[in-house]
Amino acid sequence: MALFLTVISVLLLCQFLFIIWNMKQFPVLKPASFSSDEPISLSILIPARNEEKRIEACLQSIVNQRLYPKEVIVLDDYSTDQTRAIVERFSQTYPWIRVQSGRPLKPGWLGKSYACSQLAEVAASDWLLFLDADVRLKRGAIEAVYEQLCAQKTGMLSGFPEQKTGTFFEHLVVPMMMFTIGCHLPVKWVRKSKNPAFAAAHGGFIAIEKSCYHNIGGHEAIKDSLVDDMALARRVKEQGLPFTLASIHPFVYMRMYESGQEVWKGYRKNLFPGVNRSIALLSSVFCLYTLLYLAPVICLMMALLQLNVLSICLAILCYGLGVSIKAAIDIENGRTSAMAFLLPISILSLIAIGLASMKIGLKKEGYEWKGRRYE
Template sequence: MILTWVLTAVCLLLAAQLVFALINSRALPVPGKRTRTIENRPLVSVLIPARDEERNIEECLNHVLDSDDSEYRIEVIVYDDDSSDDTGGIVRRMAMEDHRIRLMKGDELPEGWKGKCYACHRLAEQASGSWYLMLDADVRVGRLAIRDTLRSAMKKKVGLLSGFPKQITGTWMERLVVPMMEFVILCHLPMPMVARSSSRLFSAAHGAYMLIKRSAYESVGGYEALKNEMVDDMAMARAVKQAGYKMMLADMSKHAQMRMYHGAREVWEGFSKNMFAGMGRNYVLMAGMLLWYTALYILPPIALLIGLFSGNLHLAAFSGLAMLLGMTVKSVCDIRSGLPAWRGVFMAATVCCTLAIALASVAGGLNGKGHTWKGRRYG
């Protein structure tokens, strides 16, 4: 009886979550829509931090160089962050063929800095543009991506425009976990408030694609003010808001794509490094997140089995309805991200994997071992 009442409450919460996700999906702007031509061809500095990106950097640069730059000019600066592969060699050879590319050889990482923050800091020091595009090496931009995001940023007069590229996934762990980044945003962050509110609470960004106005970057103190931040994109978004600039979170799925991780190990290491840090290392917030996702997405399939085996069809019916609602919420978010709707069927498995990574993220902080990523250890 009690479990049935709990499942009834879960169904109501999931119905509310579905409505919220639908509203958010419609509110997420697509760059370039109903925007004017850019005047005076501003210079955009495309800044790419690269550490062991041999498999990505050439294709990334080719896509950038193939962009429609009729309304702006670009310079491309790549920071070779002590790569152990041929990342620097590839960039050097491409720079000899295209004067728009420059290669920066990385310095030794100073004490107190996180690797990506320092790379972006050094890149910004060398940039000449009035706009900086912080771009990860695994991103493939479309021909109109830079033009359309620049148009939207200038029209809306924002200091920062960021968005989630379409996520290309190759293994099941990638398919289950990687799309959860955008799922969390669409299910918990009221999208209209990102643009309208000056509060830091309504901030989000994806570090793979961040277009930042130079004056906004300088106003927040650049990456030097964020040098020890593990989740630097979220920290930059909050800092831009705090400095009095507006920001825009956009749907980049039609403008850019990326394969963020290759295989289960990279997914595990990448997310466990960031997840607890992204919650401000707040144990109460983490516990609340674990409880929320367990109740909404793990409890229903367990209750369904209990209902079926015990002959409690009332419980089974509410459990099945809760599972269907949870899958629909996931499908709505996946469709908005440019992914197949059928992946929502695996919502329970997705949440199980995500919660396991969350616990590993917390454990890495508790046992003092931290987490390893690309040969560096982070506490």
């Protein structure tokens, strides 16, 4: 047991050093001095389906900016609540905000991709910024984003907003998105390599230059992809166009889910499709997580029963290194490190959701989200 734990501790130390380096590779959006009396050439595009609880705060965060976009277009995707009425109320005060009615979903398309495609058709700016309705922009966000876009000139920019969480299950699972990115994706290669394998994006915040968007085929080229953000990023990299995965959390935040049930359904929809439905890849990741983060806890309990002091110390060291990895990633992304101590429970939760996602994918039962079923 002592030898096993020694090997695990060395692996965890290497992982810790990697994430410390890796998290520093994110380009960081910085406060910008950009100012203009005229609206900038940026269209903010928001697909919305029954978002009455979220859309008002999203729009309010936009109108609170010092610098306004040229237009904000909200696509009402057959909402049955007050989504449209809320947007229309904003448009009375801010004429550059408007709502557009969505068309019936075409065969072969997924809902969000079709909504985004319709928005892009009518956008009039050089840059398109796709936002989810649960995204909030902090003051100064548009200046910071637009300055980065002007410097980049073309291509795509995405990033992971600061994740606000409320329920216990949200605290456990939602931050694991950045945990997997930090541990496995060399951020420097995302920016420098043309290999589409080194791509990551967040669908809640995607900025893309209009001609680049049309050159890669837009959302029509990825119309049947459940993980549309990753698919779009890969298309950009395949064309050799600039792609930036930036640290945007100082300016952008969101609460993706508002209950444990939503977390389960949302991650279940994305996990297996997110690894291209590869049983081998998902199983390998879960085996690695079990080895690094769960096995030391099991060994600690066994060592306590055996009163094996050396193994106890090594198991505690392994657990501490795992917690340190999680805490470093959380802190770097604007979160508290308190939940890092529950990393083994977070890992178990992620594995359970992943297995459920794999089961649905393999049995072709269909993933359910916002009243629609996706294969």
